[in-house]
Amino acid sequence: MSSTSGWGVYGLNIGLNWAADPDVVPVFAVPNDPTHIFLDPLRARVLAPVLEISRKFASVLEPHAGSYVRVSGTVVHALGTALHSNPAAHNTVVTGESMLGAVFFDHTTFDTAAHDRARQYELIITGSTWNQRVLERNGIGPVATVLQGIDPTLFHPAERTGMYKDRFLVFSGGKLEHRKGQDLALLAFKGFAARHPEALLVTAWHCPWPDLAGGIDCTNSLAGPVPFDDTRRPDVGRWAAANGVAPECILDLGQVPNMLMPAILREMDVAVFPNRCEGGTNLVAMECMACAVPTILSANTGHLDLITPQSCIPLTRQSPIVPRQRELGTDEWGESDVEEIVEALERVWRDRDAAATMGATGARALLELTWARQTRRLKEAILPYMS
Numbered sequence: 001m002s003s004t005s006g007w008g009v010y011g012l013n014i015g016l017n018w019a020a021d022p023d024v025v026p027v028f029a030v031p032n033d034p035t036h037i038f039l040d041p042l043r044a045r046v047l048a049p050v051l052e053i054s055r056k057f058a059s060v061l062e063p064h065a066g067s068y069v070r071v072s073g074t075v076v077h078a079l080g081t082a083l084h085s086n087p088a089a090h091n092t093v094v095t096g097e098s099m100l101g102a103v104f105f106d107h108t109t110f111d112t113a114a115h116d117r118a119r120q121y122e123l124i125i126t127g128s129t130w131n132q133r134v135l136e137r138n139g140i141g142p143v144a145t146v147l148q149g150i151d152p153t154l155f156h157p158a159e160r161t162g163m164y165k166d167r168f169l170v171f172s173g174g175k176l177e178h179r180k181g182q183d184l185a186l187l188a189f190k191g192f193a194a195r196h197p198e199a200l201l202v203t204a205w206h207c208p209w210p211d212l213a214g215g216i217d218c219t220n221s222l223a224g225p226v227p228f229d230d231t232r233r234p235d236v237g238r239w240a241a242a243n244g245v246a247p248e249c250i251l252d253l254g255q256v257p258n259m260l261m262p263a264i265l266r267e268m269d270v271a272v273f274p275n276r277c278e279g280g281t282n283l284v285a286m287e288c289m290a291c292a293v294p295t296i297l298s299a300n301t302g303h304l305d306l307i308t309p310q311s312c313i314p315l316t317r318q319s320p321i322v323p324r325q326r327e328l329g330t331d332e333w334g335e336s337d338v339e340e341i342v343e344a345l346e347r348v349w350r351d352r353d354a355a356a357t358m359g360a361t362g363a364r365a366l367l368e369l370t371w372a373r374q375t376r377r378l379k380e381a382i383l384p385y386m387s
Helices: 006-018 041-064 112-118 129-137 182-195 210-215 236-242 258-265 283-290 301-305 338-350 352-369 371-385
Strands: 068-079 093-103 123-126 143-145 168-173 199-204 250-252 270-273 295-298 313-315
Touching (some): 006 041, 006 283, 123 129, 123 371, 129 301, 168 182, 168 283, 182 338, 270 338, 283 295, 283 352, 295 338, 338 352, 352 371
Parallel strands (some): 068 093, 168 199, 270 295, 295 313
C-alpha cells in the first residue's frame, strides 16, 4: 500500500474498503517508510487497524527472512510480467491453504516457467479484459477480471478555480517510461503549442522507480535520452526544452500523493494518454475521466475497458510494436499516431462545450467503477476460495 504508485493505490483502496468488512480480515505488505501513505485523518483512522495487523504479520515473518512461510488462510500474490510475484516482508515468500494471483501484466510471452508459476494459483484475477484474453489464449486459467476503481468522494467534477484561466492546460500522467508513451505526448504537445502558445503541458511523470525513464526510445524525432538531475530524478523541464518546448509551456508537478491529485486534475482542459500498453485500465486516466476532464486515450490493451461512445476521444491509428527483446511479447500493443494526438487536442481546443459534454459523460461512466463496487467484486471473486 502506498500513495505514490498504481499498485500502491490499488492496495490502499482495498485496505480502506475492507477495513470494516465482516467477511475478510485483510493483511497486506506495508511500506517500510510510513510517509509513503498519505491520507487525511479520517481515512488514516479507518486504515489504522489494517496497518497494525499487517505490521504484526511482518514481524512474524522476520525470523523467516528469505525463506518460504505457509499460513492458514488465503494468500493473494501480486503478479507482473510472466506471472512473477514479489516476496513479502523480509524477502519472505508466503503461501497459504488457497493461492490466488492478482495480475497487471504488459508483455505477452509466457514460457514454460510462466505456465508452471500459473499452476500454483487456483484463480488469477486480472485488471483488464485484455489481460484475461491473453492469459486464456495461452491456456492459463481459471481467470476472472475485476477492474480498478475510483474514489468519487475525491475524484469528481467540480468548478475550476480559474487560477490558470489564461492558459490551456494539457495533462499527461503516469510513470515516465517507454510503455506510457510520454515521448509521443511531448511530440504532440510541441506541435500543438506551436499554434497555441497559451498551452501549458502539466506533467505528473515521477514515480518510485525513476530509472525507468532511461528506457525511453528516442528514435522518433525526440532529443534524448531523458536527463536526470543531481538526485537521480528525471529532469522533465530540461528534456522538454531539449525538444523545443519553452520553459513557460511546461509545469512538472513532481511526485504528488494520490489524494492531492483531484484539485489538480479539475483545473485541466484536457488529458492525453498515448500509452503503448496498459495491463490494467490506467488508474490515472480513470481519475481524469472521473473529474470530467476530456480525455484522449490510445485504443489498445487495457484502455479498451474505458472507451465507450461519447466518453473520451480514442486514438484509433494504432501501429504494431516490435518487442525490444524477443522474449517479451508486445501482442496488441499500439503505437499512437502523433498527428492524430494533435488533431484530438485541436478538437478539444476548438469546441470547449462539446469537450465539456464528453467530460461529463466520462464522469458518469466512471461512477460504475467506484472502489466500493470494485473491491466488493474483488471480494466476491475471492470468497469461494477462502477456507
